[in-house]
Amino acid sequence: MxxxxxxxxxxxxxxxxxxxxxxxxxxxxxxxxxxxxxxxxxxxxxxxxxxxxxxxxxxxxxxxxxxxxxxxxxxxxxxxxxxxxxxxxxxxxxxxxxxxxxxxxxxxxxxxxxxxxxxxxxxxxxxxxxxxxxRPFLPAVPGRASFRGRQLHTVRYRTPGEFAGMRVIVVGGGNSGAQIAADLAYDTELTWVTRRPARFLADDIDGRALFDHATARRRALDEGRTDGGGVASLGDVVAVPPVREARDTGRLTARPMFTRVTRTGVVWADGTRAEADVIIWCTGxxxxxxxxxxxxxxxxxxxxxxxxxxxxxxxxxxxxxxxxxxxxxxxxxxxxxxxxxxxxxxxxxxxx
CATH class of the missing domain: 3.50.50.60 (FAD/NAD(P)-binding domain)
Structure with a gap:
């Protein structure tokens, strides 16, 4: 043996x-x-x-x-x-x-x-x-398989230069979605889509504060005190400098989640459409x-x-x-x- x-x-x-x-x-x-x-x-x-x-x-x-x-x-x-x-x-x-x-x-x-x-x-x-x-996750959105353009997950994204001049839809309201959308906000026709309204943490909050909050929450739970909520209760997006700049210059405004994907883009519940060459799924x-x-x-x-x-x-x-x-x-x-x-x-x- x-x-x-x-x-x-x-x-x-x-x-x-x-x-x-x-x-x-x-x-x-x-x-x-x-x-x-x-x-x-x-x-x-x-x-x-x-x-x-x-x-x-x-x-x-x-x-x-x-x-x-x-x-x-x-x-x-x-x-x-x-x-x-x-x-x-x-x-x-x-x-x-x-x-x-x-x-x-x-x-x-x-x-x-x-x-x-x-x-x-x-x-x-x-x-x-x-x-x-x-193990990247892709949501089961109706019509996703019919899209004739390119689809990729966060794990396959590298640089905005690859998509210059294209119509790009970025899906996801977390840190990856916000950072990649900010990356693409200057040289593409960008549509940023989030399942709920984008929630930016205060500009002075970064990973230090998030770790402290998570640690305090665990201590409270261990001691039987009221759960004040995890780090998600503070917001979804850490406003690192590139995200902050794109947001403050009006280039990073989220739209609500669409209801289905078509061969050439996406459609919202009210019938509004957006054509796209690329969909990037920042969906965790x-x-x-x-x-x-x-x-x-x-x-x-x-x-x-x-x-x-x-x-x-x-x-x-x-x-x-x-x-x-x-x-x-x-x-x-x-x-x-x-x-x-x-x-x-x-x-x-x-x-x-």
């Missing part, structure tokens, strides 16, 4: 690296981090060119290592984050193996059997940190959990019920970085540190 690892971490994006950091700090654990990507950086290496963090570098850091500032940029771009994650992985000598794609996790007696495209690993515990980027993601399917733990909404980060149906499995349901602000750089520490400690306690 091959060597049994204490822990397998699946995914070497920000959540997987934070888990690796805390496992390394605890000491005495034989673990590996399996990453499907051929290079460090997680999903950040696939982001669009103009993407900016919502927080300054010092407030976008993983545990143990502050992100250095980016020259003359308050809000770092994606390549800067990739460089930071690459350095982080090297600095803490995290045992990342890549490219290794995990295909399934199954129960195997006292162990969890991790099946990959490069063989099988057996582990006493698994921390799944595969994120959401690989779903957690990438297919590899955990054989464990039979998923609930009716597709999520795996958790207590903290621990799967309710199997304490050997922890989920990290998929959203607030796996730790407050755990899908952010600064927010994933605390649930990663809790997951590592819980795993160490379980393994004795």
């Amino acid at each position: 091959s060597r049994v690892l204490d822990v397998v971490v699946i995914g070497a994006g920000q959540a997987g690296l934070a888990a690796g950091y805390h496992l390394r700090r605890l000491g005495g654990l034989d673990f590996a981090v399996l990453d499907a990507e051929p290079a460090p950086g997680g999903a950040w290496q696939h982001a669009w060119d103009s993407l900016r963090l919502f927080s300054p570098a010092a407030y976008s850091s993983l545990p143990g290592r502050l992100m250095p500032p980016q020259h003359e940029e308050t809000y770092p771009d994606a390549p800067h984050v990739v460089d930071y994650l690459t350095d982080y992985e090297r600095r803490y000598e995290l045992p990342v193996q890549r490219p290794v794609r995990v295909e399934a996790v199954r129960r195997d007696g006292a162990y969890l059997r991790v099946e990959t495209d490069s063989g099988v690993r057996s582990a006493r515990a698994v921390i799944s940190a595969t994120g959401t980027w690989s 993601f779903r957690p990438a959990l297919a590899h955990l399917g054989p464990l039979g733990l998923r609930g009716p909404r597709g999520h795996i019920p958790v207590q903290g980060t621990e799967a309710v149906g199997d304490p050997r499995l922890h989920l990290l970085g998929y959203g607030d349901w796996t730790g407050p602000a755990s899908a952010t750089l600064i927010g994933v540190g605390r649930p990663a520490r809790e997951a590592a400690r819980a795993v160490a306690a379980l393994l004795g």
